[in-house]
Amino acid sequence: MNITITDSAQEYLSGLLDKQGIEGMAVRMFIQQPGTPYAETCLAYCRPDEVNETDEILNLPKLKVFIEKNSVAFLDEAFVDYATEKMGGQLTIKAPNAKMPKVTPDSPIEDQINYVLYSDVNPGLAAHGGEVKLVEVIEGGVAVLQFGGGCQGCSAVDLTLKEGVEKTLIEKVPGLTAVKDSTDHTVTDNAFM
Known part of the structure; x- marks a missing residue:
């Protein structure tokens, strides 16, 4: 699994998690309607009781990211960045394989x-x-x-x-x-x- 979450994005997301005031709060990353023209890459809060045992875990220096098992192939080469702008900032998520994942004979x-x-x-x-x-x-x-x-x-x-x-x-x-x-x-x- 090759997912890049830049330092600035980690800092931004970590700040959002801290504001929730819940011990062990993390980020969930997944694709809605993966492998279709309507695929959408999503980030959401993930409470400790919402973790699935099938989730892949991305342990980063500033946060923990849980990745839905069905989204793993679609998130390969995903890139998350946060850029500060005059009016605040912009979180950018690029997942080039969300609509058309890399598939192999071993893929579902x-x-x-x-x-x-x-x-x-x-x-x-x-x-x-x-x-x-x-x-x-x-x-x-x-x-x-x-x-x-x-x-x-x-x-x-x-x-x-x-x-x-x-x-x-x-x-x-x-x-x-x-x-x-x-x-x-x-x-x-x-x-x-």
Whole structure:
């Protein structure tokens, strides 16, 4: 795990923690909706009773940072800095792998699927105003997907699902056996026909 939190950011965050007046207060770092175009890097207070045993711990000179297990791969190469400005200061968080993490054959199947959807599938669907996202992986290695934008209600969605998305995912994600569409295609408001 390669996360950089500069001295100025540590100083700033440590000051915020001290103001909370709670012994053992730390910082939690995580990604909301990791591996998607909507990924957001977050820092939050972490009380001692909110620590999960699966958290990765980053012990820094001025503070302790708990990293959610599911966010670790997405936070690789993250950089947190604090710059003082005339009107106060600015905390900056950059996580270049939040939307598209580095994946390996050992990465969880969900991460591998999201990576292929984000890098290979969605750029092609975007030409029609569409997108697809992973809802869950169910027993038997079946990915449940949800189409949105111009794909929802599109008359060619079955062909896109079987010949495009499923073929690509099964080819690139070991252990995946099939895909299933959870989208309600009776809604055709924005459909690309």
